[in-house]
Structure formats: structure tokens, C-alpha cells
Amino acid sequence: MSERRSQLFGVMGEFSTPEDLLAATKKAREAGYKHVEAYTPFPVEGLSEAVGFKWTAVPLLTLAGGLGGGLTGFGLQYWVAAITYPLNIGGRPLNSWPAFIPVTFELTVLGASIFAVFGMLALNKLPQPYHPVFNVERFAQASTDKFFLCIEARDPKFDLAETSRFLQSLHAEHVNEVKDEE
Amino acid sequence: MSVTGNLPAGHEPEPWIEPGHTYASVTDKISSAVLTRPLGIGWLLGFAFLFSIVMVLNLAIGWLITKGVGIWGINIPIGWGFAIVNFVWWIGIGHAGTLISAILYLLNQKWRTSINRFAEAMTLFAVACAGLFPLIHTGRPWMAYYMFPYPSTMGIWPQFRSPLIWDVFAVSTYGTVSLLFWFVGLLPDLATLRDRAKTRWQQVIFGMLSMGWRGSARHWHRYQSAYLLLAGLATPLVLSVHTVVSFDFAVGIVPGWHTTIFPPYFVAGAIYSGFAMVLTLAIPMRKAYGMEGFITLRHLEQMAKVMLATGLIVAYGYFIEFFMAFYSGNKFDVFLAKQRLHGPYAPFYYALILCNILTPQLLWFKKVRRNIPALFVMSLIINTGMWLERFVIVVISLTRDFMPSAWGRYSPTVWDYATFVGTLGLFTMLIFLFVRGLPAIAISEMRELVHEDSHGSEGHS
Structure with missing residues (x-):
């Protein structure tokens, strides 16, 4: 080396x-x-403020993912049921929105969760297999009991x-x- | 539900972690099960046995694909049979993991720390077993992608007004979010395993899985933000999943299914059976891996209390089903209620009441809640009871609907049993692999607990 x-x-x-x-x-x-x-081997309260880190975009990304997922979910169902594949069943309304709520909800949660996790990883610049701190031999203890x-x-x-x-x-x-x- | 709130003054609560543990000792203890402990003869024999059961599952599915769903005991009027009974049972079991991880996290319940990791793993494996059943129940599993909206050349789309399509979205979202939640929780622990790895292949595998996590203050800040948001998102999600499963029944007009009590009582039943399964797994695991210091008697007692509470909600659900049948005066509903008590499947109904309502009342007694063998037996009884509940709902209603000429009987075949037992084997085999392949208890959260305990504050609850 x-x-x-x-x-x-x-x-x-x-x-x-x-x-x-x-x-x-x-x-x-x-x-x-x-x-x-x-x-640190576990989150320490106040430490991120102490190193001068106060704001993270993770919540905003999560909100964006949730809104995107929900709009996609409802939009898809509306487009399918009312525009591209309308089924007239006894003259019932094509945009039967209450029936679209479960899928809209699920896709909201899915979009928000995916953005929260992958947003967190991306902002943390992970995966990043190499980082200079790993060259310090004692740093292996940073995931056990040393700070x-x-x-x-x-x-x-x-x-x-x-x-x-x-x-x-x-x-x-x-x-x-x-x-x-x- | 404060952790210490109701205790009389001067009465010290038992700690959530055996006294005397340090950051290093919890790390050693939990990671050694993965890194250094040799494979014992018990584990190997158990694994071999479970593997052979998974082969039975393969055989059952292979034969099903060759011959079609006619090898099962289903026929009109019983189109659902074991496949749907088992689907609902497994997905119910899969509710405890996310409940423990998400809801108890938001409620700041410190006792979740020792059990959340393997409860989440259990959730994933149970959801995998659950998802298998509707898939093979379609009869043509290679065409299951029809259920997803994709631009097909035939120009057809799924029927989004159908609860069965809601189910596809609910279960697949639940599986995905549970996996993400589990992985995020694992990330710091994978880094711990990477740093403590004893062999080259351990280093490489855990090195890749941990993605270069180094526990910097900025990492932890974003991590905690994401984890809290995930917990907030998973909380309504876990409640929605069994609600949507109950819609599969409640939206139909079949007597005994068409009731508004179904969503809340399905959710309570799911949590009930999920905690029972956590106990079924936790009791042998803490013994086999010497984890009694982490999963203490107090944890087991706490889970018993959750079972008692959710069991009472389920009992209320059963009562309201009966009450509404008679109160409505609808003759089909009244007839179905009587069929449960006197029909050909009445023994199943009485067994259900015995397993789910009567026996769990013993949990009122502290002596029972703190008796480990009794708890273990109780958890098995409740799991059986919850399976019977789904059997009663599916089979009695379908065999006794509106027209006597449409009535029928249902009896499962050997292939029904082989598939069900096969998923039990698959589930347990995955648990066996999990306890030796990944840390079964969240190490970084245990270190946090050690830190909080060493500062004499029993939580910020």
C-alpha cells in the first residue's frame, strides 16, 4: 500500500x-x-446539530414520492375506467372514485416509502464501498462501542x-x- | 400506555435488558450467532427436516400446475377452500412485524427493540407464504401478471372496482414496504457484521449489503428521519392491508360476509395471530441462542397482554356478527348464524370459540402470562383458533348460501394439506436461515437501549 x-x-x-x-x-x-x-455506533441526540448539520431533504422527498404515487394511482384508475376501457354496467358512473381509493392509498404509501428509503440512501451517498475513514484500523470499532x-x-x-x-x-x-x- | 406509569412508588420495574450489558457485550452476543457460532447438529437436523417439507410443497405445486386446481377439494359452490383460508391466515400473521416495528415505535414503546427485527423477518416470510396461495389458486399462475395494469395488446385492463385487485395492490405494497423497512433497520447492523467479520466471504457479503455505512452523524440524521417517516407510513398501511383483505369478503353479498364489522375485526384478528406467532418463534429462539437477557420475561408478558386485548376485540367481533344477524332479521343471515351453531361444520365453530375466546382468558392471570410453557401452548392454540376462524368464514358461508339447491360440502384433499404443511415448512425454514444469516435482534437499537438505561431514564415515554 x-x-x-x-x-x-x-x-x-x-x-x-x-x-x-x-x-x-x-x-x-x-x-x-x-x-x-x-x-457513532448508534444515533446520538444532538450530534448532527453539533457537526453543523440541521436540515435534511428526506421529508420533502418523501412528500414528493407520496404525492407522485397517489396521483399516479388515481390517474391510472381514472384513465383506465373512464377513458381507455370504459365498461358501462347498468349506467353506473365511470369515474366511480370511492372504489379507486384503496389503490390510490396503497400507491401513495408505496411511493412515499420508496422515496424515503432511496432518498435517504442517495443523500447519504450510499452505496459507497470505499471511504478514507475505513483506512484507520481502529475505526472498525465505530460500529461496536467507540465514538x-x-x-x-x-x-x-x-x-x-x-x-x-x-x-x-x-x-x-x-x-x-x-x-x-x- | 406508559412503560412505568402505573407502578406504585418505590416499585422498580424490571429492566428491558438484563443489567450489566455494555455496547460491546450486546454486539458480541447478537453478532456471534451469525459470525462465529458453529452450525449445531440440532440446527442441521431441523433444517434438513424443513427442507424436505419444502420439497413436499414443490411437489404439491408441481402437481397442481400439471393437473390444475381440480386436485384440491374445491368445487362449486366452494371455489375458495384451503387456498384462501391459508392466504388470510398467513397475511394475518404477517401483521405483527410491522405493527411492532412501526406502531410501537411511534408510541415510543421500548420493549419493541428486542423483538422488532425477527418479527419483521417473520412478516416478510409470512407474506411470501400468503402471496403464494392466491397465485396458485388462479390455476394458471404463469398468467398472474394479468392482475397488474400493463398495456396489453388485447387492450384490456384490470377492474379497479374489484376488491381482488385492491388486494393485489395492498399485499404487494405491504410486502415491498415491509422489505424496505426491514432493510433500513438492518443497515447499521450489517455494517457491524462487516466490521466484525471473521472470514473473507463474510466480509464481502456483509460489505456489499451494508453499502459502506459508516455511522456518521449526517448519516444517522437522515437515517432517523427516513425511519420515522417509514414508521408513520407503515402504520396506516398495516391497518389497511387486512382491511382490504376483509373487503374481499365484506363487499360480496354472501351471508356471513356482508358485514361492516369485518375490517376492524380482521385487523384485530391479524394482530392477535401475529403476536401469537411471534411468541411461538421467540420462546424457542431465546432459549436456543441464549437471548433470555434481551427477550426477557417482561417482553413475553407484554406480548401476552397485547394478545389478550386483541383477543377481546375479536370476541366482540364474533358477538356483533351474531347480534347483527338476528337484529337485522334478514332470514339468510339468521339462517347462517344458526348453521354455525348447528350445521355440519359446527364443531369447527365451537373449536374456534374455545381456542380464540375461552382459553385466552387465562391470560388475565399474571401467573399464566409469566409461565413460559403455558404461553407457548397458548400461542399455538391461538394460531389454530385463527386458522379455524378463516375456515369458518370461508366454508360455512359458501356451503350454505341462499338456495338449498346450491348448497354443498367441502373436504380438503391430500394436496390441500400438502400445500398448507409445505408453507409451514417454508416459513420455518426461512426463519432457520434468518437466525443464522442475519442479526435476529437490532444491535444498534440495543446499544441505544444500553445507553438510555445507563443514564437511569426509563425512556422518554
Whole structure:
């Protein structure tokens, strides 16, 4: 691996409790770091706000999927029953909308659910098999019981020695460089 | 229904997770069943047995496709028979998973955490078994795509005013959304398995399935948003599915079917049988994999209470069916009610009352709710009762409708039994594969529970 050209992605500090990580993340933001990311084995309340992430488009996408599914569902049934394949049964109305509600409802839920899930995955840029943080050996613990804070090299305030020292001052148990292999 | 609300002061509730667990210990315990535990002789023998039953199912379906639905005991006036009885039974069982995952999530019930994952898996497998029956009941399963709206060269389209078409949409939507919900829940756990994988192929498989999940704060934020929305969407969905299934009956004019009580009592019955099946599976599983610390006695008791409550709603449904038959004065409805009590299939009706209404009253007693063998037997009795309910609804009404000249009798053939037993084998075999192939309990949610417990707050409920 050492033959490959590698560049620095950032510096990563390891913590044992979500509270320590949350406090460290807040301090890093207060210290002026912009490109910070926290990694945890379960969702920690307040952490996404602490890394400066407040708004997600997932609910809007879900709404769009629901509206699209519902309109498609009703439109399809109306088009089939009233326009392209009308069946006159005892002169009953062709646009018998109450009978179209169950399918409209099901397709609303289907559209919204598909948009919620695939919207979430797309916004998270998944699937993404490779990410520089996986190069840190201890990062395997991020899905078990350790909590990580990564300050990225693209941050204007980033300086390898300075930022490592800063993470140490936050009582990180381990501080690792994160390499990105090209 | 607060978790701790009604307890007298100074009375500490039992925890939802055995004390002393850490993030690492719950992760180890649950993931080891997948990653390191060797295949025991019990599992192998069980799997071999179930696999042979699935072969019986294949044989039954193969013969059905060769000869047609005439190999079953169905004939006019009984066109539905076992196929529809089993369809409704399986789809009902498939309701507990999404109920536990979605509704109990919205209600902030922490006890769902230990059981939601395998209840969702159970839902998927039950829906798969359910979907099989209407498919093969068409007699020409290779033409089942006729039920979907597609631009055919013949210019014909499905009849969207028919409950049977609503059913196609309801069941396929339910299957899809349950799968998505299950997969989203699994995603962080698949990442855990990827990071703890012991062999190359485990790494590759879980690596691909986990899609590169790395648990960043931004990931979790969007994840939780999507999960909450899915729970909100799945809640009306799960209630709609059995409602639509009940429309298959209630929209028809056959005596005993044409009642407005059907949708709510079908939904209650579905939850009733679903929880019974969760207990049937959870009790042996927690024993076999040493999960007693996660699926505690308190969880089992909680499920018993849900069964008791939904069982009473079902009992109310049975009562209202009778009451409305006599109150309406409609002679066909009155006759059908009497046929249930005195007709040729009366023993099934009495067995149904015994299984679904009388026996479950024992669940009023705490001693019974906390007695594991008793609960297990009770869950089997309720599952049997719910199957009988669908048999009574389908067969008694169809054999005794308006004209005595149109009456008939129904008796299933060996192929009916082979198909039904075959789906039982398929369902259990899939459960066997699931408990060894994927984490049967949601690991990341258990870690969250450990975190909340360590901070002394019994939930934010």
C-alpha cells in the first residue's frame, strides 16, 4: 500500500462515550473547525446539530414520492375506467372514485416509502464501498462501542500537528491520521 | 400506555435488558450467532427436516400446475377452500412485524427493540407464504401478471372496482414496504457484521449489503428521519392491508360476509395471530441462542397482554356478527348464524370459540402470562383458533348460501394439506436461515437501549 500515492484526509480522535464525543464535537466547532464529522455506533441526540448539520431533504422527498404515487394511482384508475376501457354496467358512473381509493392509498404509501428509503440512501451517498475513514484500523470499532471525531484536511484551519494536538487536548483516547489512497 | 406509569412508588420495574450489558457485550452476543457460532447438529437436523417439507410443497405445486386446481377439494359452490383460508391466515400473521416495528415505535414503546427485527423477518416470510396461495389458486399462475395494469395488446385492463385487485395492490405494497423497512433497520447492523467479520466471504457479503455505512452523524440524521417517516407510513398501511383483505369478503353479498364489522375485526384478528406467532418463534429462539437477557420475561408478558386485548376485540367481533344477524332479521343471515351453531361444520365453530375466546382468558392471570410453557401452548392454540376462524368464514358461508339447491360440502384433499404443511415448512425454514444469516435482534437499537438505561431514564415515554 505504501507504494500507492496517498494523501491526508484528516485526523481522527477516538472516544469511549457519546457524551465525550458530543462535548469534543462542540469544542471543535467552537474552535472554528468547519469540516468535522462524528461517527457513532448508534444515533446520538444532538450530534448532527453539533457537526453543523440541521436540515435534511428526506421529508420533502418523501412528500414528493407520496404525492407522485397517489396521483399516479388515481390517474391510472381514472384513465383506465373512464377513458381507455370504459365498461358501462347498468349506467353506473365511470369515474366511480370511492372504489379507486384503496389503490390510490396503497400507491401513495408505496411511493412515499420508496422515496424515503432511496432518498435517504442517495443523500447519504450510499452505496459507497470505499471511504478514507475505513483506512484507520481502529475505526472498525465505530460500529461496536467507540465514538470517533474526524476533522478533515480540507478545513481551512486544518494543520496536522496543530489539529492532532487539539484532539489530544479534548482527551481523545487515540488520535490517528486518516489517509486517502488515490 | 406508559412503560412505568402505573407502578406504585418505590416499585422498580424490571429492566428491558438484563443489567450489566455494555455496547460491546450486546454486539458480541447478537453478532456471534451469525459470525462465529458453529452450525449445531440440532440446527442441521431441523433444517434438513424443513427442507424436505419444502420439497413436499414443490411437489404439491408441481402437481397442481400439471393437473390444475381440480386436485384440491374445491368445487362449486366452494371455489375458495384451503387456498384462501391459508392466504388470510398467513397475511394475518404477517401483521405483527410491522405493527411492532412501526406502531410501537411511534408510541415510543421500548420493549419493541428486542423483538422488532425477527418479527419483521417473520412478516416478510409470512407474506411470501400468503402471496403464494392466491397465485396458485388462479390455476394458471404463469398468467398472474394479468392482475397488474400493463398495456396489453388485447387492450384490456384490470377492474379497479374489484376488491381482488385492491388486494393485489395492498399485499404487494405491504410486502415491498415491509422489505424496505426491514432493510433500513438492518443497515447499521450489517455494517457491524462487516466490521466484525471473521472470514473473507463474510466480509464481502456483509460489505456489499451494508453499502459502506459508516455511522456518521449526517448519516444517522437522515437515517432517523427516513425511519420515522417509514414508521408513520407503515402504520396506516398495516391497518389497511387486512382491511382490504376483509373487503374481499365484506363487499360480496354472501351471508356471513356482508358485514361492516369485518375490517376492524380482521385487523384485530391479524394482530392477535401475529403476536401469537411471534411468541411461538421467540420462546424457542431465546432459549436456543441464549437471548433470555434481551427477550426477557417482561417482553413475553407484554406480548401476552397485547394478545389478550386483541383477543377481546375479536370476541366482540364474533358477538356483533351474531347480534347483527338476528337484529337485522334478514332470514339468510339468521339462517347462517344458526348453521354455525348447528350445521355440519359446527364443531369447527365451537373449536374456534374455545381456542380464540375461552382459553385466552387465562391470560388475565399474571401467573399464566409469566409461565413460559403455558404461553407457548397458548400461542399455538391461538394460531389454530385463527386458522379455524378463516375456515369458518370461508366454508360455512359458501356451503350454505341462499338456495338449498346450491348448497354443498367441502373436504380438503391430500394436496390441500400438502400445500398448507409445505408453507409451514417454508416459513420455518426461512426463519432457520434468518437466525443464522442475519442479526435476529437490532444491535444498534440495543446499544441505544444500553445507553438510555445507563443514564437511569426509563425512556422518554
